[in-house]
Amino acid sequence: MARRLWQPTKAGRREITGSRLDRPRSKINAIIATDGVRKPNHVSIAAIDASSPAADRRPVVSRNSLKFGPSDGFQQALRQRVERYFAITGRKQRDCPQMYAKTGVILAWCAASYVLLLCFAATWWIALPLAVSLGLAMAAVGFNVQHDGNHNAYSNHRWINKLTAMTLDLLGGSSYVWARKHNAIHHSYTNVTGHDDDINVGIFGRLSPHQPRWKFHRLQHFYMWVLYGFLPVKWQLYDDFRDVVSGRIGGHRFPRPKGWDLATFAGGKIIFVSLAFVLPMLLHPILAVLLLFALTSFVQGVSLSVVFQLAHCVEEAEFPMPQPPTDRIESAWAVHQVHTTVDFARRNPLLAWLVGGLNYQIEHHLFPQICHVHYAALARLVESTCKKFGLRYTAHDTFRAGLASHFRWLRRMGMPTAA
Numbered sequence: 001m002a003r004r005l006w007q008p009t010k011a012g013r014r015e016i017t018g019s020r021l022d023r024p025r026s027k028i029n030a031i032i033a034t035d036g037v038r039k040p041n042h043v044s045i046a047a048i049d050a051s052s053p054a055a056d057r058r059p060v061v062s063r064n065s066l067k068f069g070p071s072d073g074f075q076q077a078l079r080q081r082v083e084r085y086f087a088i089t090g091r092k093q094r095d096c097p098q099m100y101a102k103t104g105v106i107l108a109w110c111a112a113s114y115v116l117l118l119c120f121a122a123t124w125w126i127a128l129p130l131a132v133s134l135g136l137a138m139a140a141v142g143f144n145v146q147h148d149g150n151h152n153a154y155s156n157h158r159w160i161n162k163l164t165a166m167t168l169d170l171l172g173g174s175s176y177v178w179a180r181k182h183n184a185i186h187h188s189y190t191n192v193t194g195h196d197d198d199i200n201v202g203i204f205g206r207l208s209p210h211q212p213r214w215k216f217h218r219l220q221h222f223y224m225w226v227l228y229g230f231l232p233v234k235w236q237l238y239d240d241f242r243d244v245v246s247g248r249i250g251g252h253r254f255p256r257p258k259g260w261d262l263a264t265f266a267g268g269k270i271i272f273v274s275l276a277f278v279l280p281m282l283l284h285p286i287l288a289v290l291l292l293f294a295l296t297s298f299v300q301g302v303s304l305s306v307v308f309q310l311a312h313c314v315e316e317a318e319f320p321m322p323q324p325p326t327d328r329i330e331s332a333w334a335v336h337q338v339h340t341t342v343d344f345a346r347r348n349p350l351l352a353w354l355v356g357g358l359n360y361q362i363e364h365h366l367f368p369q370i371c372h373v374h375y376a377a378l379a380r381l382v383e384s385t386c387k388k389f390g391l392r393y394t395a396h397d398t399f400r401a402g403l404a405s406h407f408r409w410l411r412r413m414g415m416p417t418a419a
């Protein structure tokens with residue numbers, strides 16, 4: 001059946017199939033907002049395009065490039081409403097004072113936990129809570145500082161984004177590899193098996209219905225929570241090196257780091273190993289250092305993984321596959337993001353603060369270049385626009401509800417009858 005496309009209007013909606021609005025990212029001089037307000041040319045297109053996910057895609061050469069269905073007007077309508085929100089409120093999309101203050105608090109938390117653990121943890125009952133605190137602080141740096149920096153959502157200044165992104169190198173992960181793996185691949189091909197490497201944990205687990213099932217996956221809803229704790233070490237000491245040596249991530253080729261990028265990659269790994277192992281081993285017994293490193297890394301890994309999984313690997317998220325012979329995903333890109341992503345705990349401001357707004361993951365996927373401090377406000381616009389276009393927008397009310405859904409999804413994917 002022929003696909004019909006719609007554009008929202010004051011009276012409801014009108015069909016735009018075959019019109020120029022039907023073409024993705026077309027140069028329309030003015031877009032009529034869903035509330036009937038006409039936006040001038042110089043504001044709408046340039047500024048709206050600045051928050052385009054396409055602008056966020058760092059160079060990746062895809063061996064198997066995927067295409068999405070044609071735009072149905074949803075993304076354009078959404079961009080205009082969000083642009084209008086910033087115009088009316090006068091808020092800045094990036095360089096937000098609260099983000100700079102938050103960065104100071106989180107980096108101080110991380111540094112204080114490390115220094116106290118290194119210099120003042122004389123007994124195990126002081127060392128253990130400090131290791132947990134350091135693990136949580138490292139996850140918070142990842143969620144808040146490096147994530148916004150790497151997406152160019154932190155600042156309008158390139159060097160500030162670069163600097164904040166490099167906090168990941170300090171934590172042991174390569175910001176260079178991450179930018180390609182996360183920004184270019186995960187954000188483009190969310191939940192597409194064989195392309196999105198974030199849903200690939202190898203033989204250890206089955207997160208997508210299109211992955212092979214092994215007998216032991218029957219128990220994955222119990223053991224995966226523990227495995228999540230080991231992912232940072234694997235990432236820091238194996239995955240980054242494998243990706244750089246092979247020049248591939250999830251079947252996609254990417255340019256290997258050179259010059260300054262290569263120096264940052266190598267320097268980051270050396271600093272991380274020095275801070276995590278060499279310096280502590282000069283002051284403490286080797287076994288104590290290794291055990292405390294394991295605990296810190298475990299806490300960080302579980303925190304990072306759970307937040308990711310609650311957004312994409314739950315019962316309500318979809319796992320679309322490209323349709324042969326065109327190798328095209330049926331939905332338009334923005335619609336695909338809404339279908340494959342789920343929000344959670346939107347009324348929990350403390351959690352939102354800690355996880356860098358990643359409980360508003362739908363908003364993050366649609367506007368990755370807008371600072372996360374705005375996601376709570378944008379969520380209302382996104383949800384109502386989804387409603388207008390008849391798209392399902394899913395959010396779990398609480399963190400616990402999201403956890404339960406991820407548990408059930410793992411159990412379902414591990415069952416012999418799993419589709």
Ligand SMILES: [Zn+2]
Pocket residue numbers: 147151182187364368
């Ligand atoms: Zn992201």
